[in-house]
């Protein structure tokens with residue numbers, strides 16, 4: 003029964019087309035209670051030995067109160083080994099944990115505007131609303147940005163409170179450094195824009211390139227469509243926010259170099275509270291699963307004396 007409980011807890015279940023997820027602890031607990039209750043019934047009917055039930059459940063005193071009544075009462079609960087903690091362990095948000103998936107995303111054949119949007123979300127970890135509300139003057143993608151009137155060296159993006167026509171609004175004020183490659187990507191996107199809508203001099207970085215709204219600020223609905231197409235091309239579901247989660251995890255775990263300090267990541271992501279940043283340090287589903295699948299991870303063997 004304990005092995006079954008562990009199996010239920012660590013085996014992801016596929017529901018519909020979405021990503022396979024672990025059962026909630028409360029669900030696992032409910033299954034175990036049902037089976038224990040079944041054996042209790044079977045013991046009462048004389049179908050299984052009473053000793054079996056004694057190994058599966060025990061009497062527990064419930065103190066006086068709403069659940070225990072005036073004097074408290076005894077009730078039967080599964081034994082400790084079969085109980086499930088129903089307090090949810092906070093888990094890190096879903097991110098692109100496979101390097102192959104991250105590479106595949108960056109290698110997709112996209113129009114230049116979409117490529118630049120994906121790269122900006124992926125490398126700068128912006129919220130999609132922040133990216134959509136960027137003005138051209140917020141992009142300082144040069145090594146020396148004094149021509150823009152900015153003393154910050156190296157390519158970066160200013161996330162500011164603009165109010166463009168699409169209603170998108172940046173939530174916080176911060177500067178996020180970006181890789182130099184983004185400057186090329188942006189140049190390509192600008193070239194494509196001029197080809198499509200002419201040199202419109204519009205302030206928005208992201209504009210619709212066709213249809214009746216061509217040249218106007220790109221809407222969130224169009225980005226949702228884009229990510230639907232990306233999901234189809236990649237073969238797994240991806241939302242814009244997953245790119246932000248991925249960037250946060252890459253920074254904190256140092257997957258592209260040294261780990262970035264938690265408080266720096268907080269500032270880069272524009273979190274007001276460190277608690278929001280801390281969620282990325284929580285155990286991920288994959289690491290929990292790996293720990294159970296490989297007992298050596300959970301119970302390291304220490305060499306004995308003289309070893």
Ligand SMILES: [Zn+2]
Nearest residue numbers: 142147152154
């Ligand atoms: Zn600047």
